[in-house]
Amino acid sequence: MSNSHLFMKSGFPRAPLQNGLGRYVCQLQRITLKFCKNNGSSRGMRDFIENHLVDFAKENPGIVVYVKPRRHRTPVLVGEYLNGDREWLNCRNNTQEEISKWIDLLKTQNGSSSSLRLRKMWHTDVPSIQGPWTPFLLRSPETQGQVYPNTEASKPLETPQSATEKLIELFRQQQLEAGEEAHDLLSKKRAE
């Protein structure tokens, strides 16, 4: 993967004019199909115009469709959007299916999107409802008034038992047992 897209113009997801909040408005205004009547590179375009163009225009009454024949030139699709964008597509040697796919893309997008790198997949006007998180959120009130440096707070949470401590503990236990034995002996003698 090359990194050339890093120097591309970048942005955040936006929809024009609160589109979709109340109702959805198709953003494609005009579409122009330019083609040649006898060149082979326009064959797919001619097929599309013969078979599907009328259906497309009927299904989408909000889109103005222009058809422009011109001699010995490659077929071209041009879409014009409500925000003033104009997208130009070369359709040389494309088949009928490819052209209908490209037209579908022109119809469904909001403007020419090919030159924008998205930095986020999310946009919001209200970033936080319960308040933004801070490090002091849901902490005990004792931590608020502490004075640093604090020996209690700067200790590790869990210190493993050292060998010396273990030895001392063993010694204590021994002493205790010995003491118990002595205690037992004493009690026995007392009983006697």
Next chain:
Amino acid sequence: MSFLAQTMRQVLRQVPSRTAALAGGMRSLSISPAFLQQNKPATESVDISAISKDQQKECSNICERINQQVAKSEQGRLFAVVHLCGKQFKITPGDIILVEGYWPPTIGDEISLDKVLLAGARDFTLVGRPILEPGLVSVKATVVEKTLTHTKTHFRKKRRKQYMRINFQRSPNTMIRINSIELARPVDGNSEAEVEPSKRLF
């Protein structure tokens, strides 16, 4: 390693009093969180008799307060965490989210996002396990745009091997506008047990 972990887990389950000490000893292996998370008994239904009366009372009290607030429509703006196409989004009405990759809905479609993991307002939060029961929160959205990303260059080369490939790719993107998030019916702490689990969500 997995065998060891399993035996350890059994030991832990049999000797609950020593769990803390053992977990402390195993912390260096950094798998103790997994121990604590795994092998929890799967609770299909909430055992209400096990919960003490005080907790039940508190729970119903909280639910009632939430319902009162919603009935007076004082809850303000709601937000939700939804699961959509393998990703989780934190959304509130008016947001725009993008779904990457092929996704069938087209422009102008009004859809409802059913996998709600969490819903909340200023004063309360409903947390799902893992998702809230279907029909409790209704999230409505409109598909606004379907487009392609910018052209990404996929270039690979091996040095001194006469190997070089360059590919260009554009993947589809779908932009969705969140229209509304609403609590469809009153919150009830006990109703979780009554839901039949087999309902398809997407």
